[in-house]
Structures are given as structure tokens and as C-alpha cells.
Amino acid sequence: MLVGVSGGATLALACAIRNAPGLRAVITHEPLVGALQPDLDERVRKAGKTILASQDLDEARRFLQRLYGPDSWNTMPYQARDWVETVLPVVANEIAQFSSFQPSLEELGSIEIPHLTTVGSRSGAERHAVAELLSSVGARKAVIDRSGHLVQVDNPEAFVGRIESFTERFAVV
Numbered sequence: 654m655l656v657g658v659s660g661g662a663t664l665a666l667a668c669a670i671r672n673a674p675g676l677r678a679v680i681t682h683e684p685l686v687g688a689l690q691p692d693l694d695e696r697v698r699k700a701g702k703t704i705l706a707s708q709d710l711d712e713a714r715r716f717l718q719r720l721y722g723p724d725s726w727n728t729m730p731y732q733a734r735d736w737v738e739t740v741l742p743v744v745a746n747e748i749a750q751f752s753s754f755q756p757s758l759e760e761l762g763s764i765e766i767p768h769l770t771t772v773g774s775r776s777g778a779e780r781h782a783v784a785e786l787l788s789s790v791g792a793r794k795a796v797i798d799r800s801g802h803l804v805q806v807d808n809p810e811a812f813v814g815r816i817e818s819f820t821e822r823f824a825v826v
Contacts (some may be wrong), residue, residue, distance in 0.1 A: 654676070654677055654678045654679065654680070654820065655668055655676060655678075655679050656671075656678070656679075656680040656682075656806055656816060657679075657680070657682065657684070658679055658682040658683070658802075658803070658804055658805055659682070659683060659720070659802060659803075660747060660751050661685075661695070662681035662682050662683055662684035663681075663684040663685045663751050664680045664685070665680070665681050665757070666679065666681050666684045666686075666754075666761075667754060669764045669766060669768060670760045670761065670763065670764060672765070676766060677766055677767075678766050678767040678768070678769075678819070678820070679764070679766060679767075679768050679769075680754055680768075680769045680770075680815075680819060681769070681770045681771070681787070681792075682770075682771045682772070682773075682797075682802075682812070683771070683772055683776060683780050683783065683784075683804075683805050684770070684783065684787075685697060685751055685752070685754055685783075686754075686756060686761065686783050686786060686787070686800075687727045687752075687754055687755035687758065688755055689757075689758060689761075689783075689786055690779055690782055690783050690786065692779045693710070693780070693783065694752070695731055695778040697748065697751065697752045698752040700712075700716045700748055701745075701749035701750075701751070701752045702749065703749035704716060704744070704745045704748055704749075705745040705746065705748070705749045708741055708742065708745060709774055710737065710738060711734075712742055713737050713741055713744050713745065714734075714737060716748065716800075717734075717737060719725060720802060721801065721802050721803045721806075722773075722775065722776070722801035722802055722803070723775075724775060724807070725801050725802065725806050725807050726803075727804035728807070729803075729806060732770060737784070744760055746764055758786075758790065761786070761787065761790045762790040762791060764790075764791060764792070767793075767823045768787070768791065768792040768793065769790065769792065769793045769794075769795060769815065769816075769817060769819045769821070770783075770784050770787040770792040770793070770794050770795075771784070771794070771796070771797050771804065771812065772784035772794070772795075772796055773796070773797050773798065773800035773801040773802060773804055773806070773807065773808075774796050774797065774798050774800060775799070775801040776800075776801050776802055777778050780802065781807070784796075793819070795815050797811050797812055797815065798811055799811070800812070
């Protein structure tokens, strides 16, 4: 079973589409779905290109703050917010790579294993639209209360509870 948040959710979704050997279930919290959610796709693509070309630390911080949301960002300890200083080239490359994931609706609908997609109650409309889209092609959807994009910081207990109930329901261990 793969459980992913943000970029990790995008990777988990890609593995589910490609029927990764041994994968029995997937849980995705706010993955990217490319042009199937145009506003989010454009924002991430633009940021990826800008940060990759400029290697601008302040631009990378602003992107992460917008990605995580101000509430989550401000909850994180200083060290967690400033890790980007030491890994800026990695962050720049990853943003560009994640924005290149462009699944089709047919690919998303071809996922044959149990799929739970979650979205934070405080997340933006485009994130809720992604959850609705995934739900429309077969994923089960859950909203995590008191959470935004960074669910493991905002409300880890509720996220773990959803994971546990999903794995129990489908006997995934």
C-alpha cells in the first residue's frame, strides 16, 4: 500500500495507474492531476519553470508557503520551513518533474486497486476539485477536518484514522 501527501500522492497515483507490481491499495492526499485541473496545473508548472531557471530561494519559499497554506506554514517549526535553503536545487527539480505528470481521465479511471483520496477541509477549491475528479472515476473520497495541504502537520490523527479505516475495510495490510 502506498500513502502519499502532495508530491508523494502524485507518485502514488502514478504507481496505481501503472499497476506497480505488488501494489494492493493507494491513498492520495491532494495529488496533482496535470491539465485535468487547469488552475493548479498552470500554477505549479509556472512555479516549477521559474524556480528551476532562477534558483531563487525566496521564490521557492513563497511557492512552498502557498502550497502548504499559511496556517500550515506558520505551524511548522523554523527548521522545517528553512530546509529549502539546503536543498533548493532538489526542490526546483522536483517541482518541475511533478508538474510534468499529465494523466488522462482514462488512465485515472483504469486504476483497479482500492484508492482513497483525501483533501483538507481548509484546502483551496482546486484541491477539492481534484478530489471530486478522482472520486468521479472510482476513488473513495474523504475530507480531513481541520487540515489543509500539509495534513501530516495539520491533523495527523484524523489522517491516520482515515488510513486505518480504509485499510480495515479492504483488508489491506
